[in-house]
Amino acid sequence: MSTRKGGSVAPGPPGSPSGSDTTVPQGLLIGGSWVRTDRTFDVTNAFDDERVAAISAATADHVRAAVAAADASLAIDFPLHARYDVLMRAADRIEASQDDYAWAIAREGSKTIREARREPPRAATILRLSAEEGRRIHGETLPFDSRAGSENRVGYYFRFPIGVIAAITPFNDPLAMLAHKLGPAIATGNAVVLKPASATPLSALRFARDLMASGLPDGRLNVVTGSGGELGDALVSDPRVRMVTFTGGVRTGEHIARTAGLKKLSMELGSNSPVIVMPDADLDRAVPAIASGAFAQAGQNCLGVQRVFIHDRVYDAFARRLADHVAGLTAGSSMDERVDVCAMISAAQATRVESWVRQAVELGARILAGGKREGAVVWPTIVEDVPRGARLDCDEVYGPVVALTRVSSLDEAIDRANGVNYGLHAAIFTASLADAFTAVQGLTVGGVIVNDSTDYRLDVMPFGGTKSSGIGREGIQFACAEMTQTRVVCFNLQAQPGAGAAR
Numbered sequence: 001m002s003t004r005k006g007g008s009v010a011p012g013p014p015g016s017p018s019g020s021d022t023t024v025p026q027g028l029l030i031g032g033s034w035v036r037t038d039r040t041f042d043v044t045n046a047f048d049d050e051r052v053a054a055i056s057a058a059t060a061d062h063v064r065a066a067v068a069a070a071d072a073s074l075a076i077d078f079p080l081h082a083r084y085d086v087l088m089r090a091a092d093r094i095e096a097s098q099d100d101y102a103w104a105i106a107r108e109g110s111k112t113i114r115e116a117r118r119e120p121p122r123a124a125t126i127l128r129l130s131a132e133e134g135r136r137i138h139g140e141t142l143p144f145d146s147r148a149g150s151e152n153r154v155g156y157y158f159r160f161p162i163g164v165i166a167a168i169t170p171f172n173d174p175l176a177m178l179a180h181k182l183g184p185a186i187a188t189g190n191a192v193v194l195k196p197a198s199a200t201p202l203s204a205l206r207f208a209r210d211l212m213a214s215g216l217p218d219g220r221l222n223v224v225t226g227s228g229g230e231l232g233d234a235l236v237s238d239p240r241v242r243m244v245t246f247t248g249g250v251r252t253g254e255h256i257a258r259t260a261g262l263k264k265l266s267m268e269l270g271s272n273s274p275v276i277v278m279p280d281a282d283l284d285r286a287v288p289a290i291a292s293g294a295f296a297q298a299g300q301n302c303l304g305v306q307r308v309f310i311h312d313r314v315y316d317a318f319a320r321r322l323a324d325h326v327a328g329l330t331a332g333s334s335m336d337e338r339v340d341v342c343a344m345i346s347a348a349q350a351t352r353v354e355s356w357v358r359q360a361v362e363l364g365a366r367i368l369a370g371g372k373r374e375g376a377v378v379w380p381t382i383v384e385d386v387p388r389g390a391r392l393d394c395d396e397v398y399g400p401v402v403a404l405t406r407v408s409s410l411d412e413a414i415d416r417a418n419g420v421n422y423g424l425h426a427a428i429f430t431a432s433l434a435d436a437f438t439a440v441q442g443l444t445v446g447g448v449i450v451n452d453s454t455d456y457r458l459d460v461m462p463f464g465g466t467k468s469s470g471i472g473r474e475g476i477q478f479a480c481a482e483m484t485q486t487r488v489v490c491f492n493l494q495a496q497p498g499a500g501a502a503r
Contacts (some may be wrong), residue, residue, distance in 0.1 A: 012238030024104075024206045027056040028225060031069030035062070041226060043108050043202060046376035047343035052107050055201050058224040058235035060234035063193070066222035070164045071240045073219025075390070081132055082215070083186055085129035089214035091124040094175075096205070098124075101175060104202040104336040109174055110298050110345045113335055120501075123179035123207075127461050130183030131477045137188060137480060144490065155490035161189035162264065162485050163242035166235045167216055167258075169204070169226045170247045171197035171345055172300045178207050180459070181245050186211075186220065190243075193222045195235055199345050201225045228252070229343035236260045243483065247302070250468045251266045266482050268464060270423030272306040272397045273454035274417035276439060278353025278410065279313040281429035285451065287321045290402070293427075293453030295329065295380045299353075299400035303425050303455040307386075308404050309413035315406045319384065322404075326369045326380045341400055343376035350376045353399035356391040360403070363387050368404070394420050410435055412426060414442040423466035425454040445469075 017486045027036040037056040044051050049459045058066075094101060098120035105116035109373045137159050143276040144153035167181040174197065185192050198205035224231055236244045236256050243264040246256055253269040275293070277286055293305035333343035344350045354373045360383055361367060370381030378400050386403040393403065407413045417426055427449040428439040440448045446465040449456050457463060472482055 021080045023178040023243060023377075024202060025209055026205065028058050028062055028066070029208050029212075029221065029223040030062065030066045031222065031352065032212070033076070036246060037062070043199070044108055045334070046110065046346050053202060055205075055225050057226040058231055060231065063224050063231050063234040064238065066193045066224050067164060067235070067238045067240050069219040070193050070222050073191045073217060074161070074163060076217055078189060078217055078220065080189075083134055083189065084131045085217050086211065086214045087183060087186060088128045090211050091127040092125045093210040093214060094120050094127070101206060102205065104206060105174055109171055109201050109334075110300050111334060112339050112342045112344060113337060115332075119173065119175045122459070123175045126176065126179035126476065127183045129460060130187040130480070133184070133476045133480050134187030137410060137484065139486070140334060143173075143486070150228060152494040153490055153492050154273045157486045157488045159484040160487055162483055163190060163191050164197070164240050165243045165245060165483060166191050166241045167192050168232070168235075168244070168246040168248065169196045169197060171200040172297055172302070173209065174200035174203040177247055178204055180219050180474055180479065182207070182211070182221065184476060185483050186216070188480050188483045190483055191220045193235060193241070195224055195228065195231055198225065198227060232256070233259055253470065266474070266479070267470045268302060268424075268474065269468055269470040270302045270398070271302060271422040271465060272394070272420060272468045273394045273424060273453060274307045274309060274426050275305050276410065276413040276417065276426075276428040277308060277310040277314060277318055277433055278428065278430040278432065279311045280431040281314065282431070282451070283314065283318055283321060284371050286429040287318065287325055289453040291322060291325050292496055293455035294402035295341050295400045296327070296455065297376070298341055300344060301455060303457060304398075305402055305427075305454050307393065307417070308402060309407045309416055310404060312406050312408050313382065319382075319404055323369045323382055324384060329380050331377050331379050341380050344378060345376075349399065353378050353397060355491060356397055357381060357383060357401060360386045361394045363390050363394070366391070370400075388419070396422065408436060413440060418442070418444050421468045424464075424469040425449060427454045
């Protein structure tokens, strides 16, 4: 297969920048020890099916041992200053080996090598922000005398660690999502049992090694790798687990909610993010931003642009310019520096995306660009006139496909944008403050991005959605709050009989 823009695909150079990295553990981390198992599973690159690594497969017994180790570690003092130091040292370690991290991310996952290089510095920043936020966790005094009869009472509240946290991470940002879950969890004094996506465990194992080398006490982080179907129930239903933080699909999130029992849940479950393009939009800005939001990471991004509602007055110009832009994109191997859109995480997922496009066409949609698949590679695809109810309209495609719809007003665009059971991010391109604020007020989502793609996330902002897009909020400060629990202290200062007599 040879590379060409908008066309066929090409293999990239094999191997890591420093050769085969045999120092990355390929077992489980339980109670500070690396455990090899008899059963293994292969990590492969979806583009060429090359085996990248063979990783130990955990069982439910390993999960229970990991939870026990996490629970026991909470009895050992791990003060704030020590947590701060561990996170700062781990951030330095990630930056020092960022090329090896980037290679692992691109080889095992679904990011091009250029995209993968941005993830280690981001993860290091998240850890440093988490370390700093840990220093700002505090309680407040409470005005007990605001109620008659409580004039002699004073008090305050503390924030304490919630305990053992189960963290389940996705394949699409295999390092940054680890940092978003582990950084706040460690900063707030919790212990974690981590279950990374089975398609992308290498980043997690390397990260765990660097955290342990940075001084993280045994048991504060445990890693179990393998099938979510085999390990998930044992992890989330364990009563010693007091919180589950999960990023993934809606069906899995619903299953976790049914299975977990009485514990805190924080779940980010995806979306099919809408963008509105108004007549006064700057198309020079909108076209490349929307293309990037739709096709980066082969479209496998919870914030990825999926539905674009374009005002009739600029629809034709926008559609033509977007199609021209897509024609200049190159599909191919994640390890090829020239490639813009790499393979999806598996050929099965690529086949699913292809079937969704085919369904939309059968229902009356038209393909403006792309629409082809070769193995796990789906060419960047633009579809227009997707009818309501088609999978591309109401579900999360999680692939490099964007649907264009012509609208005649902002109200119509907002109505169409809200007409699905997702609500993570939405965006609007406009020069009008009035239209921007109308969209902010009318869109039922967790975030509205003005004059940029939905695929924008600052790691300190509250991140999460409405409806089936999840519950709770990530973002350093907000995740730290989610991962702690309050404890109120109240002193009754009313003099007791005989008080003070023994002075």
